Each structure stands twice: as C-alpha cells, then as structure tokens.
Amino acid sequence: MNNSLQRAQIEPIMDNLPRPDWSVMIPTYDCAGYLAETLRSVLDQAPGPEDMQIEVVDDGSTDDPEAVVRAVGGDRVSFYRQPSNVGHILNFATCLSRARGRYVHLLHGDDRVEPGFYEALQQGFESSPDIGAAFCRHRYIDGDGKELSIPDPEQPRAGVLTAGVERLAEEQRIMTPSITVRREVYEELGGFDPRLVCSEDWEMWVRIAARYPVWYEPEVLAGYRMHEESNTGRHFRMAEELGYTRRAIEMFTPYLPPNRARDIARRARSTYADTALNNARRFARSGDRQGMQAHLLEAVRMSATPGVLRQAARIALSGGFVAGDAEAA
Numbered sequence: 513m514n515n516s517l518q519r520a521q522i523e524p525i526m527d528n529l530p531r532p533d534w535s536v537m538i539p540t541y542d543c544a545g546y547l548a549e550t551l552r553s554v555l556d557q558a559p560g561p562e563d564m565q566i567e568v569v570d571d572g573s574t575d576d577p578e579a580v581v582r583a584v585g586g587d588r589v590s591f592y593r594q595p596s597n598v599g600h601i602l603n604f605a606t607c608l609s610r611a612r613g614r615y616v617h618l619l620h621g622d623d624r625v626e627p628g629f630y631e632a633l634q635q636g637f638e639s640s641p642d643i644g645a646a647f648c649r650h651r652y653i654d655g656d657g658k659e660l661s662i663p664d665p666e667q668p669r670a671g672v673l674t675a676g677v678e679r680l681a682e683e684q685r686i687m688t689p690s691i692t693v694r695r696e697v698y699e700e701l702g703g704f705d706p707r708l709v710c711s712e713d714w715e716m717w718v719r720i721a722a723r724y725p726v727w728y729e730p731e732v733l734a735g736y737r738m739h740e741e742s743n744t745g746r747h748f749r750m751a752e753e754l755g756y757t758r759r760a761i762e763m764f765t766p767y768l769p770p771n772r773a774r775d776i777a778r779r780a781r782s783t784y785a786d787t788a789l790n791n792a793r794r795f796a797r798s799g800d801r802q803g804m805q806a807h808l809l810e811a812v813r814m815s816a817t818p819g820v821l822r823q824a825a826r827i828a829l830s831g832g833f834v835a836g837d838a839e840a841a
Contacts, residue, residue: 519607520605520703524696525612533696534564534630535613539603539622544575546737553735557631561588562629569607572735577621597656604792605703608695613837615646616695621832623689624653629733633692636670636727643672643719644724644798647691648733655739665730673728677721681768682779684714684757687736691717697724710753718760722767749792749803751810756812757784778815785815789823791830797833804831 525531536554540547547568558564563752567590571575581591592610594603607618615637629648636646642765666685667674679685698736701719704712720726765777788811795803808824 518707519701519705520602520608522605522608522695522698522703529563532561532563532565532613533634534559534615535611536564536566536615536617536619537607537611537825538566538568538619539571539600539607540568540573540577540602541597541603542573542575543574543620543622544577544580546622547577547580548584550619550621550624551581553626554619555585555588557625557627557629558588565611565613566590567592567607567610569602569603569610570594571600573712587654591704599697599706601704601708602704604712605617608698608703611695613679613702615692616698617692619689620737622739623655623687623713624735624737625689626733626735628731631731632670632731633696633727636729637692639727640672640725642725642840643694643727645691645693645720646696646727646729647686647717650687650690650732650734650736651732651758652687653735653737655737657737660738662732666728670672670729670731671698671727672725673721676726677718677768677777678772680721680726681718681761681764684698684711684717686713686717687734688713689736690734692769693720705763708756708758708760712756715760715764718764719767722764734745746793749800749806751788751803751806754784754791754807754810754814781815782817782820785811785820788814789827790822792824792827792831796827801831804828 547561554561558566566588568577568581571578572594578591581589604618608616632648637643649663649665651662652658673781676771697720697841702726704716708715761780765773788807792804792807808828811820811824
C-alpha cells in the first residue's frame, strides 16, 4: 500500500499575502492546566505577528483552553477549535494546513521552549536552503515542570547532523517540541501518518531525514513533559506505545539506504526490545503481572533473538509468569 495515500496533504500557500518566518502551532486536548506555561515560553521570545504566527488549535477540549489563550496571549495568539474531536493526528494536520510561516513549530500544549529557541534554529535554516528541519537538545520534565533528565548531546557543535537518517532511525532521538520543519517539506512529504497512534513523530522525522539534511543544536532549548495523561503515558502500561514503535520501524525501513536498511532496522528493534525488557523488570518488581506480561510479549515481538528470549524467560519466572498467561494474552 502506498503510505502517502494515508497522510494528509499539506497544500502550498498560493496567495500573495505577506508571510511570517515562523508559525508556532499549538495543538491542545484537555491540557489547559499546562497551556499557560507553554504560551508564556513562546511569547517571552516572540517577535511581532509579522514575523511569527502563534495559534492554538484545539481538538474539542472540555477544559476551556480558549480562556487560557485570552488570559495569557490576548489578541497576540489566535485560537481555532475543531467542530468536533478529530484525534491528535488530524488535529496535527489542521495545524500544518493553517500554518503560514516558512518554518513550522508544532508545540504540544503541555510542552515548552526555552529562551533562544527560535533564534538558534532559524540560524540552522539560514545556513543552507537544503536544510529540511532543525532540532535542539531537550530536557524531560515532569507534570510540575521539574527536570527529570537531559539526553547526551548528539554532537558537540551546532551543524548538520552527521549520518542523520541512520542515527534518527536507530532510536527516537527527537521530542516534538524540540524540532522545527520547513513548511515546504510538509508540503512535499505530507502530514503525520494516521496509522500510528504513537511513534507518528518518529516516523515523520525519519521520513524527513531520508530526504533532507537535518540541523542539530546541542543547547538545551526545549522541554518535553512526561505525565500519565500524555499520549505516550496513556499507552505505556500495556506496551501499546512499543507496538506502534515496532510498526513505525516497519514503515520507515523502505526510506533507509538499501544497503544498510536491514541492519539499521535490526538495531532499532534491538534497542526497543531492551526497553521492553527493562519495563517488564520494573513491572515485575512492583507486582504488576499484567504490565510485565505485556512488555515481555512486546520484547519478543520486537526482536526474538536468543538473548532476548533468555532474558524474557528469566523475568517471567521472577515475576510468576506462566505459560497459561501467554495463551490467555
């Protein structure tokens, strides 16, 4: 099946009206409690409306995000509400279609950026017309905004990411608030794939990196919030997000260099099999046999190598997992 048929088509802007450099598009769904922080993080470094469009696109929330927009952003921030709940993938497509800027930043309504974000990434785009996307290092934050961790830098200095498509395909290295994309790239490659409820962002970044150089900024300039009501958090316990990770690997493998695609995909599956095993260990220690079982099964589906099978068996025995449970699953 042609993957492109599944994705929203992002039409070019054909009018002759002035366009800003930036479109900061903020999709929301029942995250109004975080939205004020998100908006302030943008407004504190935003140029005027002639240079930056800022718009919240709401997917039928029940917690009145428009009131937050008006209180924090006044007339500087636009607000668009979907007529009905369409799901986050189609809401992303609406964001991309409504964006008028040359560079599009899709910033979830519970994430944030830090001072200097837009200036640093614009330098990446301006370094070469070939750059398709630019991203920075990020920090993971909790529901209260406290730092949880910061990934190691991908490379020591700002510049085009070395071996970009291979590195981005081996592991999900980019969190959505940290990346910006030329609008014309979305016009060419289409929107996010609706067959992925999770990992739709990873598939998109690999799709872009397979066609364009990607710029990397090692400064920590974005915050990705980890909480139970996030999209990933809702799909964590039963390993659903890892099932979508596996599907994303299957989908983006054809984009990879043909002579290396098989090895890159194998390394990606091995990485996330290890993730599933580590998750299973945590569930086993906490006495959650159902969560343990789900992650063990996903580890084996991801990479049924002898090493993974041995580790899965040891974890299963330590957590009281028996064959009948597997049959029931």
